Amino acid sequence: MASEISTARPEDDAVLSGTVSVLIPLALPKPYDYKVPPGMEVRAGSYVVVPLGTQEIVGVVWGEGSGEVGHNRLKAIGEVIDAPPMPGVLRRFIDWVAQYTVSPAGSVLRLAIRAPGALEPPRMRIAYRLGSQRPPRMTPARQRVIEVAGDGFARTVRELAEEAGVSDSVVRGLVASQVLVQVDIPAEAPFPDPLAAVKTVSLSAEQGEAAARLAAAVAARKFSATLLDGVTGSGKTEVYFEAVAAALAQGKQVLILLPEIALTSQFLERFERRFGCRPAEWHSDLASRERRRVWRGVAEGRAQVVAGARSALFLPFSDLGLIIVDEEHDAAFKQEDGVPYHARDMAVVRASLGHLPIILSSATPSLETSVNVQQGKYDVVRLAERHGEALLPQVSAIDMRADPPERGRWLSPVLVTEMVKALAAGEQSMLFLNRRGYAPLTLCRTCGHRIECPQCSAWLVEHRFRRELACHHCGYTAPVPKACPSCGAEDALVACGPGVERIAEEVAEIFPEARIAIVSSDNLRGPAAHEEIFAAIEAREIDIIIGTQIVAKGHHFPWLTLVGVVDADLGLENGDLRAGERTYQLLQQVAGRAGRAERPGRVFLQSFMPEHGVMRALVSGKRDEFLAREAQARERVGLPPFGRLAGIVVSAPDAALAQRVARDMARIAPRADDVTVLGPAPAPLALLRGRTRLRFLVKAGRQVNIQAFLHAWLDDFKVPNAVRISVDVDPYSFM
Numbered sequence: 001m002a003s004e005i006s007t008a009r010p011e012d013d014a015v016l017s018g019t020v021s022v023l024i025p026l027a028l029p030k031p032y033d034y035k036v037p038p039g040m041e042v043r044a045g046s047y048v049v050v051p052l053g054t055q056e057i058v059g060v061v062w063g064e065g066s067g068e069v070g071h072n073r074l075k076a077i078g079e080v081i082d083a084p085p086m087p088g089v090l091r092r093f094i095d096w097v098a099q100y101t102v103s104p105a106g107s108v109l110r111l112a113i114r115a116p117g118a119l120e121p122p123r124m125r126i127a128y129r130l131g132s133q134r135p136p137r138m139t140p141a142r143q144r145v146i147e148v149a150g151d152g153f154a155r156t157v158r159e160l161a162e163e164a165g166v167s168d169s170v171v172r173g174l175v176a177s178q179v180l181v182q183v184d185i186p187a188e189a190p191f192p193d194p195l196a197a198v199k200t201v202s203l204s205a206e207q208g209e210a211a212a213r214l215a216a217a218v219a220a221r222k223f224s225a226t227l228l229d230g231v232t233g234s235g236k237t238e239v240y241f242e243a244v245a246a247a248l249a250q251g252k253q254v255l256i257l258l259p260e261i262a263l264t265s266q267f268l269e270r271f272e273r274r275f276g277c278r279p280a281e282w283h284s285d286l287a288s289r290e291r292r293r294v295w296r297g298v299a300e301g302r303a304q305v306v307a308g309a310r311s312a313l314f315l316p317f318s319d320l321g322l323i324i325v326d327e328e329h330d331a332a333f334k335q336e337d338g339v340p341y342h343a344r345d346m347a348v349v350r351a352s353l354g355h356l357p358i359i360l361s362s363a364t365p366s367l368e369t370s371v372n373v374q375q376g377k378y379d380v381v382r383l384a385e386r387h388g389e390a391l392l393p394q395v396s397a398i399d400m401r402a403d404p405p406e407r408g409r410w411l412s413p414v415l416v417t418e419m420v421k422a423l424a425a426g427e428q429s430m431l432f433l434n435r436r437g438y439a440p441l442t443l444c445r446t447c448g449h450r451i452e453c454p455q456c457s458a459w460l461v462e463h464r465f466r467r468e469l470a471c472h473h474c475g476y477t478a479p480v481p482k483a484c485p486s487c488g489a490e491d492a493l494v495a496c497g498p499g500v501e502r503i504a505e506e507v508a509e510i511f512p513e514a515r516i517a518i519v520s521s522d523n524l525r526g527p528a529a530h531e532e533i534f535a536a537i538e539a540r541e542i543d544i545i546i547g548t549q550i551v552a553k554g555h556h557f558p559w560l561t562l563v564g565v566v567d568a569d570l571g572l573e574n575g576d577l578r579a580g581e582r583t584y585q586l587l588q589q590v591a592g593r594a595g596r597a598e599r600p601g602r603v604f605l606q607s608f609m610p611e612h613g614v615m616r617a618l619v620s621g622k623r624d625e626f627l628a629r630e631a632q633a634r635e636r637v638g639l640p641p642f643g644r645l646a647g648i649v650v651s652a653p654d655a656a657l658a659q660r661v662a663r664d665m666a667r668i669a670p671r672a673d674d675v676t677v678l679g680p681a682p683a684p685l686a687l688l689r690g691r692t693r694l695r696f697l698v699k700a701g702r703q704v705n706i707q708a709f710l711h712a713w714l715d716d717f718k719v720p721n722a723v724r725i726s727v728d729v730d731p732y733s734f735m
């Protein structure tokens with residue numbers, strides 16, 4: 001994926017006539033031909049309204065017509081939309097992603113035009129400015145309005161009335177007598193220029209050297225991929241901001257991709273400290289009006305820096321000059337629904353197609369990226385020191401067999417003693433457990449019945465604060481029953497295992513005077529709630545934080561010195577090929593929260609297997625040895641990145657139907673060298689939202705064209721309407 005892709009196509013926005021092909025944002029494999037009516041100017045990339053069946057739909061002109069349908073039977077384009085044509089590089093990217101993920105190109109296009117109203121003409125609003133007329137009669141109220149308007153800026157009636165402290169009717173009177181004249185201004189706020197108020201920063205010698213190398217990659221104006229590999233707290237963000245500044249100085253746009261969860265006000269404020277304004281944001285919480293503004297601003301080159309979640313990759317940048325993928329190892333970059341794509345991998349493709357540099361930043365790089373560095377495909381820039389006075393935290397394992405918690409409790413006395421010390425010193429502690437709710441399982445003591453979701457093969461998780469049982473896969477909820485639903489025994493149901501709520505209960509018992517906060521997606525709805533809790537932690541209004549993975553990422557808490565991982569073995573339970581790597585990355589990120597200022601940090605991992613390679617690597621800090629061992633293990637069995645994988649899930653509401661279709665599929669699987677088809681087997685989540693699921697896994701050698709194999713297998717395979725077949729190239733979830 002790192003090699004340069006040939007892209008010479010001079011006809012990027014050529015005017016086309018006669019017949020053109022138009023890609024429509026529906027699950028269609030290829031564009032359809034349409035006629036260009038005489039006198040209409042249509043370019044490659046133009047957004048056009050075309051008839052489809054009885055509807056009209058917005059599509060994108062993809063190129064010359066295919067000529068497959070006779071000219072006299074073709075329908076004509078209805079209208080060309082007034083927006084900059086989709087850049088050729090984005091059209092090629094959409095084709096590339098469709099080909100790689102074995103998805104219809106129309107489905108990928110939908111990712112790129114998903115901003116409601118973006119293609120409508122820009123909205124204007126009516127405002128007023130001081131004209132040359134004087135009022136026929138001057139009053140003190142009128143005088144105040146004229147003074148406010150005297151600065152020359154256009155304002156609405158309401159704004160003028162508010163600033164002058166008068167009623168709307170005073171302003172309207174001045175409009176009627178033409179003292180104020182009407183002007184139309186864009187309804188949307190303009191994008192600030194990040195270079196206008198740029199601040200200087202002081203970097204350490206190591207940071208300065210790293211920043212200079214990244215800036216040199218930007219100056220080269222060609223494709224390169226660089227891993228920015230820096231320990232937590234080493235100032236990676238400040239360093240890559242220098243590359244951002246270099247790209248902006250060239251007049252180029254910049255895309256910063258972050259896992260959605262890391263797109264917090266803390267990140268935006270850091271950006272603002274450096275550049276004097278916030279970047280444009282792109283994520284799922286954005287109001288549709290703001291999505292429209294950003295989409296349009298990006299297309300017209302007015303928005304220069306976008307900080308966004310994975311779908312920002314499909315924005316129509318007019319002149320992109322740099323991509324940064326922060327926390328590049330994060331699994332949140334993998335989209336699981338719809339078109340399954342990995343935003344980090346596709347970002348590298350986008351950079352290659354656009355001949356521009358990409359920077360992948362992480363304290364715990366993915367194995368895929370580490371191997372690319374070793375093989376010389378990616379450059380690497382390292383930051384080995386924490387910034388300022390801070391030292392890396394001291395990590396120890398607590399052997400839960402030797403120092404077990406008291407009966408009915410989950411915290412080892414060793415960890416509790418450390419928490420007492422931190423509290424006495426006025427410092428903060430954080431307990432990490434990647435499990436929402438109170439207890440992951442509710443069990444009947446009388447008959448052994450486990451309460452499961454009726455629609456999924458998964459246990460219902462007890463949420464004690466909300467007094468309900470919830471399925472974390474489909475959202476099903478039910479009140480906690482009084483009696484066992486199986487045997488009817490009263491008061492026989494017991495909660496098994498801890499979630500964050502249960503840990504909070506235990507902490508409140510041990511430290512009744514401590515101020516405790518639970519940080520999990522159930523307690524925090526929306527970005528405002530996040531900001532509030534993180535501000536409270538920074539302001540030392542919280543003593544003990546109990547959190548899920550939300551707390552692991554990117555936050556800087558200067559008073560946090562102790563981190564306790566409640567169940568360090570948790571992620572190792574599933575047999576997924578990346579279980580070790582992911583557990584290491586997550587716990588290393590969590591550990592990195594401790595001791596980020598002057599006070600040294602301590603980290604304790606509660607584990608029943610402290611001898612496990614992941615625990616040893618965390619305690620010793622020997623990350624590269626750990627990665628090398630993981631790489632060897634995967635290479636031995638030909639797993640990614642040394643081999644290729646694709647997952648296929650066949651699902652249907654009817655179990656027998658799903659099984660029959662999966663068997664039929666297995667029968668017609670093509671034979672190819674170096675390709676093994678495993679399955680069908682019931683998926684670990686054999687029932688999801690009421691659908692029975694069966695899985696195939698296609699395992700192939702590195703050089704095999706796995707997409708061609710999948711097309712040969714599935715393209716002509718007809719399935720009943722109720723059956724869904726989802727293909728996932730490079731799967732990250734094996735559920």
Ligand SMILES: [Zn+2]
Binds near residue numbers: 447487488
């Ligand atoms: Zn029972």
Ligand SMILES: [Zn+2]
Binds near residue numbers: 455473
């Ligand atoms: Zn469910």
